[in-house]
Each structure stands twice: as structure tokens, then as C-alpha cells.
Amino acid sequence: MQINKKMYTTLMITILTLSMTFAILPGTVFGAVTIGAVAPSDTGAPGTTVTITGTTTTVGGEVVLYWDQIHAWDGTSGELGRVYATGTAYTIVVTIPEAKVGVHYLTVDDLSSDEAPATATYTITSGIAIDPAVGLPGDAIEVTGTGFNSSKTISMEYWNGTAWLALTTAPIAPQTSPLGSFTCTFTIPATLANADPNVRATDSTANTASAELVVGPYIVVTPIKGLAASTLQVTGRGFTANMLVDLRWLIGTTYVTVVNDSPIDATGTFTVTFSVPLLPDATAPGTDYTIRAIDNAASPIAADATFTLIQNAAITVTPGAGKVGSAVTVAGTWFTANKLLTITFDDTDVAAVVTGSDGSFTTSFNVPAAASIGAHTITATDAKGVTASKAYTVIILSLSLQTRATEYAQGDVLSVSGSANEGLSYSINWNIKDPNGVLLASGVIAPGDWQMITAASYVLSYPTHTAQLPADATVGTWNFTATNAGTTALISTNLFTVSVPATLDSVMDGIDEVKDQLDDMTDMISDIDGNVVTIKGDVTSVKNLVSALDISVLSADIDSIKVAVADLEAVVTAVAGDVATVQTTLGTLEGTITSIDGNTATIETAVGTLQADITDVKGNVDNMPAWIAVVLALVAAVAAIFAVITIRQKIAG
The missing domain is CATH 2.60.40.1930 (Macroglobulin (MG2) domain)
Known part of the structure; x- marks a missing residue:
């Protein structure tokens, strides 16, 4: 069939459109499950911490990592861990389990997809650990071995400086477990030479591992790391019997004596306790210092040990409060370097991360759905038991x-x-x-x-x-x-x-209403006793009128208003003693006469200083009834009190 150019173009557009549609459907496969890297290496002994990274098929899919076989962990194989992918990328941090020497399998499965799991190999190598790692001839040493062949006989040897010689162990012929592990002890021979290595273990199928055992005078510092001013204990063995020993701390290039002339017992052993000296702040993951013990024998015996100055582990939690499901970022410092660290929300594991070479980390998680409203604790704990906590509050959004x-x-x-x-x-x-x-x-x-x-x-x-x-x-x-x-x-x-904003006219109208109310109060006088006047009724109406005044328009011009009082057309209508009643264009005021110059008096009032004409009262200043002056004084006082209070409230508001 012939397809013309127009039909061909339409067909291609349709195919491209369908391709794009399928590409964005939820759950669509973006690619096969992969294991991109196993770090730091895909070879190592049991107990090694490794980080596996890769991609999943489904966005946000749940990823499970298995060791050798795909099933629940049964002690030898099965699930090692699980995480949810971020996008299509995942990271799982696990510790390699106890296993025999040889090739094993790491399998990653995306539980949200039917795609085939991804598999990578991990090669187990043999290894031994010696405890303690220092000693004197005759001391008992324990050896732990992992990663050997299963159910095999182990032979132990030591280096005497020229050859490897057999070690007598307990049990005499150690046997490995089905997972390739063993434990035995031996006594340090007098001829064991200091070398690295100088102790080794070999199984009957030629798998071997070695370690170094330091023999001779030594000191042990407890703890081996700590804080400034913390207490240390130093125990020494193999020194000259019944002599004295000094402890010296190397600061820079100079040894500083921290303990002087401590006695050594008849077996060449001593124990000394002292405090860490004043030192500069440590640098993460810790600053190493050399401690030297030296006795005062004719041929002095000396031994060194290392103490690491650290700071307290600490974490920050950002933010410190949030709702269920909220993202939380945890950052920490001064944890053990290169170790698996677990974050818990109360008792629930919520995140895992491997610390950096300086003991720091940053990770995040979401507040668990089951978290209750209120206070909780977020804790970070590394594989060495170093821990730090911070409070967190689960809230309801307000x-x-x-x-x-x-x-x-x-x-x-x-x-x-x-x-x-x-x-x-x-x-x-x-x-x-x-x-x-x-x-x-x-x-x-x-x-x-x-x-x-x-x-x-x-x-x-x-x-x-x-x-x-x-x-x-x-x-x-x-x-x-x-x-x-x-x-x-x-x-x-x-x-x-x-x-509508208040104006000066509206304020003046309000003042007129107050004046009218005060004038009405003269009809409410019920008794006069000397200088005391009794008013029948209350001043609520006056108070309400004053409170209702909006004088915000005056708040910026109070000083100019007070100055303008001097310009009022003021005439004194009565004088009693040094108290004058003044009639102005705004009404009647009352104040104290401070001076008189001819027919003009200077009077201080509640609203300012003014000058008034006293011609009309100069000849008969004592003719005004005393009770009227009292009433006017009372009225003026009431008005002044309410006016001052109201002005302060209006200006403050």
C-alpha cells in the first residue's frame, strides 16, 4: 500500500504522542533496577559497613536488599535492609553479615514493580582481631577470626624474627563455624618479635589472615578519647621495678610533665590518674596527642600511647517543630568517623546514614504518621555507641x-x-x-x-x-x-x-457640648460648706462626651494650640484671692494670677498661659460670692481632668 507524505507525517506524530503519553503514566517502567556502586569496596571481611546505591523501576518505589537469597533474614541469608527511593534513586547502608570466605550476592528488588531484581557480588575475605593488641610474654591473648572456610581446622603461628612458629592455643585445634568464624586464646611466647604482622591464622584450605601484637613495656590510656579537662587513667607494665615514673604530654614539639615521680611496684606496673591539660579546641574528628611514660632507671624504659581529644557529639534539628509528615533535617558533628549511624524518633528508627571522615553527617526524614501531638525526642546513635539527642514538638498548624x-x-x-x-x-x-x-x-x-x-x-x-x-x-x-x-x-x-477622619471643627463642636453640660451642673449644687461644694448627680454625661471626642487631628499640634491660648480675647470677670475667673471666646476658664501689670493680669490655666483684662473687676474684686468661685473651680477641675485623660488616650491610641 502506498503511503503519501501527509499520511506518513500524521502517523509519526501519533506514534510520538503515544510514546510521550506512556512515558508519563504512573507506575510506568523508567528502566531496569540497577546496583550502581558498592562502597567503599565490593570486597571485605564480615562486619564491614557498605553503602549500596542504584536506581529503581518505579518513582518512590520500596527497595529491599537481600544477602544471598530472597527471603526474610534467617541468620545466614535473606533481607538486610529496605528503603524508599527518592525519585528513582536509592541508597541503602548495611553491615556485611557473618559469612564464609568467597563470593556472595547482593540483590536489590523493587517491590512496586514486576521488573527483575538487580544483583551484584561481594567477596568475603578472611580476617583476625587480637585482644588486647599489646602485652608482655606470658600474657593471655584472645583471637577472633571471620571469613574463613566453613568447618575447617585453624592453625595459629607467631613470628620470632626469622621464621613463623606454631602457637599453642586453647582449644588446641580451633574449628571454624559453618559461617567461617572461630575464637581461641594463646599465651605470648618469650621469643615473639615485634613486627607487623607477627601473628597469623590459616585454615586447612589455605585461607589466611594476620595481625600485629605489640610486645614489651607499654601503657594503656583509659579512655583512649575524651574531652578537655576529663579524667584519664594510665596503666603501665614492663617498667623498671620499684622506680619512679613521669608522665609527659606532647604539645606541639615540647613534652610537658603532667605527673611527676609516681611509684612503680615490684612487678614493674603502675597506675596513675590525672586530668587532661588545657589544650586548644579539637579539630574533627579529633586531635591526637602523644602521652609518654618514662621511668628514672639508669637505663630508662619508656612507652608511648595516643589520646584523642574530641568534643561532645551534638545534633541540630531543623525545624524544631512541625506537623505529622513534615520533613525534618538532622545534622550532627563529633560522632565516630565512617560509621553507620541511626536516627530514631522516640523509639522508632526513621533514618540511617554513614558518618563522614570527620564524624559529621546530614540526613532527613518525615515525622511518623503515628506521632502524637506534643514533645518527642530525636536521637542519633553511631555504631560505637556515641549518641546525641534533641527535642522536637509535633504540632497542629495554627x-x-x-x-x-x-x-x-x-x-x-x-x-x-x-x-x-x-x-x-x-x-x-x-x-x-x-x-x-x-x-x-x-x-x-x-x-x-x-x-x-x-x-x-x-x-x-x-x-x-x-x-x-x-x-x-x-x-x-x-x-x-x-x-x-x-x-x-x-x-x-x-x-x-x-x-471620615476627624477635623478641628468636629473637635470644637464636641468641646461646646462639654461646656454646655458643665454649665448645667451649676443647677445641681445642693450644699456649700466653706470651701466644699456638694453636687447632686454625676458627671457621666460629661465623661461620655469627652471620651467621644476624636482629637487625633490635634495630636501633632498640641503645643501650637497651647501657645494660641495667649491670643484669646480674655477678660477677668472675678477674682478671689489669687484665683481668677476668665471669660474667653472659647468660654470660661479659671487659673492662678501670677502677675499684674496695670489693667493686665498674667494667668496660668490648665490649657496654657494667657493675659486678661481686669478693668471690670479691679475695684470690686471681693464682691463675687465665694460659692460661685468654688463652683467654677470645681467645674474647671472636672473639665481639666477629663480633657487631660482623653487627650492622652487619643494621642497614645
Whole structure:
């Protein structure tokens, strides 16, 4: 059949489209399961920590690592560990199990896929460990061997400086287990020479391993690593009997004596306790120092040992609080170098990582789904038992967003305030609408707009989000709304009012009302006793009027208003002693006369200093009834008290 060019092009586009569609379907195979690397090597003795990395078939698939056979661990073979892939990449950290010498198999299976598992080989080699690694002739030494052939006889030998000689062991002919391991002891021969190696083990199929045993005077430092100012114990053997020994600490290129003339017993043994001297801070994974013991014999015997200065292991947890499922990053320092380290959330293992050459690490995990609300403990523990912990709080998200105030005037600038008990990973949309539902302003609060105060306290940076009300903004009730930018779910909403700003005229009108109320109070006098006047009723109405005054327009000009008092058309209408009653264009005031110059008096009042004409009262200043002066003084005092309180409140607010 002939296919024209147009049909061919259409067919190719269809094929490409289908290919792309299948490529993005969930669960689609991206490639076979692989084992990319086994580090640090694919050869080693049992007990070695290795990291296996590779790729999976399924994004986020669960990956299981098996040793030799695919089944649950049974003590000799089976599952070694499992993780979930990140994307299609995985990393598994495991310890090589006890096994006999030879080739074994590491198998990785993606449980979410039907693809075939991936397999790599790991070659077990023989090895021995000697405990203790130092001694004197006649001392008992224990040897542990791994990675030999199964069920074979072991022969032990030592080096005398010229040849390998047989060692007498207990048991006499050690036998390896089915997994190629054995344990035996021997006594250090007097002819064993110092060399590396000088002890070896060989099975009946010629698999061999060796180690070094140091023979001769020695010292043991306990512990072998520690903190500044910590207590050390040094035990020495093989020194000159009944002599004295000094302990010296090598700092830089100079030995500093830390213990002087400590006695050695009749067997050439001593034990000394002292504190680590003042030293510079250690450098991770630790700073090594040489400790030397030297006796005072004619031919001094000396021995060295190493002490490693370290710092306390510590971890940081970021963030320190979060919801179930939240990501947590744990970083640590001063752990044992190159060791497998486990992270636990309370008693649940949540992550594993191998420390670096300096004992540091960084890893992450998600808060377990079963975690309860409240306090928990995150702990990091390495293979040597070094551990550090940090508190973590599981929380329920508490998020609040609103306008900073609930009352504004036309022309004001309003701002958005917010608080949360954890950092947010999503954006928030906000908008402001007038009483008619018309949008005035909107914005987006990004995750980076939140400022962390504590691990469980975040606030919206001020003034990150603001809006200017128009000078002619609609008076009435406005609406603020905040929603999740991704889901559009409502987060919060609040109402606020917009009003016409106060003016000087409105303030003066309010003052007139107060004056009228005070004038009415003269009809409420029920008794006068000397300088005491009794007023029937209360001053609630006056207080309410004063409290209602909006004098915010005056807050910036109080000083100029006080100065302007001197310009009032003031006339003294009465004088009693040094108290004058003054009539002004704003009403009646009362104050104290401080000086008189001709027909002009200078008077201090509650609102400022003014000068008044006293012509009308100069000749009969004593004719005013005393009770009227008392009443006026009382009224002025009440007005002054309320006015001062209100002015302070208005200015402060």
C-alpha cells in the first residue's frame, strides 16, 4: 500500500504522542533496577559497613536488599535492609553479615514493580582481631577470626624474627563455624618479635589472615578519647621495678610533665590518674596527642600511647517543630568517623546514614504518621555507641491572618498581620473589598515572607503587605479575606470599618457640648460648706462626651494650640484671692494670677498661659460670692481632668 507524505507525517506524530503519553503514566517502567556502586569496596571481611546505591523501576518505589537469597533474614541469608527511593534513586547502608570466605550476592528488588531484581557480588575475605593488641610474654591473648572456610581446622603461628612458629592455643585445634568464624586464646611466647604482622591464622584450605601484637613495656590510656579537662587513667607494665615514673604530654614539639615521680611496684606496673591539660579546641574528628611514660632507671624504659581529644557529639534539628509528615533535617558533628549511624524518633528508627571522615553527617526524614501531638525526642546513635539527642514538638498548624486594626479613616494605610506556629511551604492570597464588594487591593504572601521568632513561632514581616485607602473611600464596613493560593481554601476573614477622619471643627463642636453640660451642673449644687461644694448627680454625661471626642487631628499640634491660648480675647470677670475667673471666646476658664501689670493680669490655666483684662473687676474684686468661685473651680477641675485623660488616650491610641 502506498503511503503519501501527509499520511506518513500524521502517523509519526501519533506514534510520538503515544510514546510521550506512556512515558508519563504512573507506575510506568523508567528502566531496569540497577546496583550502581558498592562502597567503599565490593570486597571485605564480615562486619564491614557498605553503602549500596542504584536506581529503581518505579518513582518512590520500596527497595529491599537481600544477602544471598530472597527471603526474610534467617541468620545466614535473606533481607538486610529496605528503603524508599527518592525519585528513582536509592541508597541503602548495611553491615556485611557473618559469612564464609568467597563470593556472595547482593540483590536489590523493587517491590512496586514486576521488573527483575538487580544483583551484584561481594567477596568475603578472611580476617583476625587480637585482644588486647599489646602485652608482655606470658600474657593471655584472645583471637577472633571471620571469613574463613566453613568447618575447617585453624592453625595459629607467631613470628620470632626469622621464621613463623606454631602457637599453642586453647582449644588446641580451633574449628571454624559453618559461617567461617572461630575464637581461641594463646599465651605470648618469650621469643615473639615485634613486627607487623607477627601473628597469623590459616585454615586447612589455605585461607589466611594476620595481625600485629605489640610486645614489651607499654601503657594503656583509659579512655583512649575524651574531652578537655576529663579524667584519664594510665596503666603501665614492663617498667623498671620499684622506680619512679613521669608522665609527659606532647604539645606541639615540647613534652610537658603532667605527673611527676609516681611509684612503680615490684612487678614493674603502675597506675596513675590525672586530668587532661588545657589544650586548644579539637579539630574533627579529633586531635591526637602523644602521652609518654618514662621511668628514672639508669637505663630508662619508656612507652608511648595516643589520646584523642574530641568534643561532645551534638545534633541540630531543623525545624524544631512541625506537623505529622513534615520533613525534618538532622545534622550532627563529633560522632565516630565512617560509621553507620541511626536516627530514631522516640523509639522508632526513621533514618540511617554513614558518618563522614570527620564524624559529621546530614540526613532527613518525615515525622511518623503515628506521632502524637506534643514533645518527642530525636536521637542519633553511631555504631560505637556515641549518641546525641534533641527535642522536637509535633504540632497542629495554627495560622492567623487579619488587618492590623479594625478601625481606619479615609486615606489611612492599612497592613496585614499574621502569625503561625510553623513555617509555611505554600503561598496565601489576600484581598480587601469595600462595603459594595468592590476589590480595593490584593496580594500574595509567599513562604519567605514569614519571619521565624522561635522554632514554633513565625510572624508576617512588617510592613510586607499594605494597602492605601482612597481619600474618598466608602464609609462603612469593609472585608479582608485570606485563602490558600493552591487549594483556594479559606484561611481567615475579618471586618473593619472606614470612617471620615476627624477635623478641628468636629473637635470644637464636641468641646461646646462639654461646656454646655458643665454649665448645667451649676443647677445641681445642693450644699456649700466653706470651701466644699456638694453636687447632686454625676458627671457621666460629661465623661461620655469627652471620651467621644476624636482629637487625633490635634495630636501633632498640641503645643501650637497651647501657645494660641495667649491670643484669646480674655477678660477677668472675678477674682478671689489669687484665683481668677476668665471669660474667653472659647468660654470660661479659671487659673492662678501670677502677675499684674496695670489693667493686665498674667494667668496660668490648665490649657496654657494667657493675659486678661481686669478693668471690670479691679475695684470690686471681693464682691463675687465665694460659692460661685468654688463652683467654677470645681467645674474647671472636672473639665481639666477629663480633657487631660482623653487627650492622652487619643494621642497614645
